[in-house]
Amino acid sequence: SYELTQPPSVSVSPGQTATITCSGDKLRDEFASWFQQKPGQPPILVIYQDTKRPSGIPERFSGSNSGNTATLTISGTQTMDEADYYCQVWDSSTAVFGGGTKLTVL
Amino acid sequence: EVQLVQSGAEVKKPGESLRISCKASGYSFTSRWINWVRQMPGKGLEWMGRIDPSDSYSNYSPSFQGHVTISADKSITTAYLHWSSLKASDTAMYYCASQLINRGPLDIWGQGTMVTVSS
Numbered sequence: 088s089y090e091l092t093q094p095p096s097v098s099v100s101p102g103q104t105a106t107i108t109c110s111g112d113k114l115r116d117e118f119a120s121w122f123q124q125k126p127g128q129p130p131i132l133v134i135y136q137d138t139k140r141p142s143g144i145p146e147r148f149s150g151s152n153s154g155n156t157a158t159l160t161i162s163g164t165q166t167m168d169e170a171d172y173y174c175q176v177w178d179s180s181t182a183v184f185g186g187g188t189k190l191t192v193l
Numbered sequence: 194e195v196q197l198v199q200s201g202a203e204v205k206k207p208g209e210s211l212r213i214s215c216k217a218s219g220y221s222f223t224s225r226w227i228n229w230v231r232q233m234p235g236k237g238l239e240w241m242g243r244i245d246p247s248d249s250y251s252n253y254s255p256s257f258q259g260h261v262t263i264s265a266d267k268s269i270t271t272a273y274l275h276w277s278s279l280k281a282s283d284t285a286m287y288y289c290a291s292q293l294i295n296r297g298p299l300d301i302w303g304q305g306t307m308v309t310v311s312s
Contacts, residue, residue, distance in 0.1 A: 130238065130302055141300060173238050184230075184240060
């Protein structure tokens, strides 16, 4: 089955830029979405179609996709951004999630 | 307000059947696919399958095909996830999530339903 690879963890200091990567061959041809999940809460969509932000998502969240790697960037990271982040693509009619990245802000 | 409201937590025994629900409101039910996503304790998100409520077409992840059934009732704008015989390994949080277009983003999520299967 198709897989997306994310680093298990990323650490960043408050106010700095956090970068979370997602790699997989399908990313060359498919749009990536990114989800944020805080403990005890459902995931929320923060980026779709590689670079677009849904209404209500702060501008500090941005996305890119080049080659076989999609990237979620959080500029001026805040303590409230500490969460798990998941990338996702469509493989034909099947959704595939990355393994998730725990972002620690300290 | 577009929202998905899921049924409450369940505690079941191995071998029992179960159906959990996801009620949609605030939009035309037949205009959005409903997906189901599993999250085992302390683990990541796993896509299980989805349904198009307009015609009840569904497709599943190979990992879940044959073990669960997804259905929808347009008359009450509700989607379901059904197990005929639960296993302990089905213990997890289950989320429904909707998408406006085929292969589009999962932009609306339910609050989740915790299913515990234990003898």
